[in-house]
Amino acid sequence: MGRVVALFLAGLSWGMEAEGQVIVDNELDRADILIGEQVKLSTRVTVGSKQTVKFPNYNQADTLITGVEVVRTGDIDTVQLNDGQRMQLERDYYITSFDSALYSLPPMEVEVDGKTYQARQTLGLKVGSVPVDTVHVDQFEPPFAVVDAPFVWRGHLLGKTIVLWLLAIVIFAIAIRLSSRKPVRRKVVIKPPTPPCKKATIKMERLRPLIEQATSDMENKQFFIQLTDILRLYLKERYGFNAQESTTQEIIDGLEAQLDPTAQRQLQEVFSTADFVKFAKHTTNDMERRRCFDTAADFLQSTRDEVMEQPQPIVNIVTFSDARQHKIRVVLWCLLGVAFIGCAFWFVWMVIEIWKTFL
Numbered sequence: 001m002g003r004v005v006a007l008f009l010a011g012l013s014w015g016m017e018a019e020g021q022v023i024v025d026n027e028l029d030r031a032d033i034l035i036g037e038q039v040k041l042s043t044r045v046t047v048g049s050k051q052t053v054k055f056p057n058y059n060q061a062d063t064l065i066t067g068v069e070v071v072r073t074g075d076i077d078t079v080q081l082n083d084g085q086r087m088q089l090e091r092d093y094y095i096t097s098f099d100s101a102l103y104s105l106p107p108m109e110v111e112v113d114g115k116t117y118q119a120r121q122t123l124g125l126k127v128g129s130v131p132v133d134t135v136h137v138d139q140f141e142p143p144f145a146v147v148d149a150p151f152v153w154r155g156h157l158l159g160k161t162i163v164l165w166l167l168a169i170v171i172f173a174i175a176i177r178l179s180s181r182k183p184v185r186r187k188v189v190i191k192p193p194t195p196p197c198k199k200a201t202i203k204m205e206r207l208r209p210l211i212e213q214a215t216s217d218m219e220n221k222q223f224f225i226q227l228t229d230i231l232r233l234y235l236k237e238r239y240g241f242n243a244q245e246s247t248t249q250e251i252i253d254g255l256e257a258q259l260d261p262t263a264q265r266q267l268q269e270v271f272s273t274a275d276f277v278k279f280a281k282h283t284t285n286d287m288e289r290r291r292c293f294d295t296a297a298d299f300l301q302s303t304r305d306e307v308m309e310q311p312q313p314i315v316n317i318v319t320f321s322d323a324r325q326h327k328i329r330v331v332l333w334c335l336l337g338v339a340f341i342g343c344a345f346w347f348v349w350m351v352i353e354i355w356k357t358f359l
Contacts, residue, residue, distance in 0.1 A: 022046070026107060026120075027121070031123070035129055038095065040093070041092070041123070046088045047086065047087060049084055049085055051113050053112050055110060057073065058093060067101060068105065069097065069098075070095055071094040077091070164347060168343060171339045178336065183320065186318050188315070189313050190313060190315075192311035195311060196308065197300050197308075198309060199234075200231070203226075204230060208293065211289045214289065217281065221278055223289060224274040224284075229244075231267070231271075231299070235251065238303065238308070239255060241254050251267070263303055
């Protein structure tokens, strides 16, 4: 029984030792190269799966030893072993030499868990020189002259090809127009007039500074004349009532059926005050002028028509006369002929340019 336990403990300790054992190997894919050729130096490390491995890092043109340079360093490749209990890491270093000699490469050093381990092999690299016949130099062929490529694309050809396509599109469009028997028409869009309320509001804003500037009797009178003129023009355009040639009472009576009592009262107040100023030489102060102005503005907003204030543009389709139709077709035929001739000459010129390019 004791012997079995001893064997079990020995096997367990051997397995733990094998799991923590670090093995470092070096290998060259070939040991004999010419000057300037590259050779791959592979470094493999076999360690436990939980150990940390740090390979040496070399930049381009770093040297392993004097005369041997590192060209580049590859990535680390990892392979799991023993059901994930161990792993093998491999990294390739590409080296070269520009001096012919026999080099002894030192063992690669790898750091595992902070401890340095060396490879088990010491590698040799033989770098040979290229044999050159320096006696019979006349047997060497002279250098070849520079040979032009068979085709060189010219950027301007692309732009000229686009012009050719545009001419073809113009010819196609004119031909479609001439083949159609439909008369030539033009869409005319008539801008709608300014709505009555908007027009009156704009004029009211221009009149607003005179509320405080009308200090004299003449300026006071001019203020109310302009204010009533704005309202009279608005009533004419809004209701179709000739308010510009009517008295205040005629306006109130004529629009009685179309205005509510509030609007009638507002209109009566503004026109009555204006009549006192114009005919009775009544003088108003800033407060009275502002009250009349605000009353007129409220009247405009309360009587505005939403449909009338959002007019739509008038679109008319105008058909040209027969004489003008004939002139247009003559012009189109002339343009078609010019475009066709230009397209033909441009096509021939393009063919010649492309032919020269390939020669």
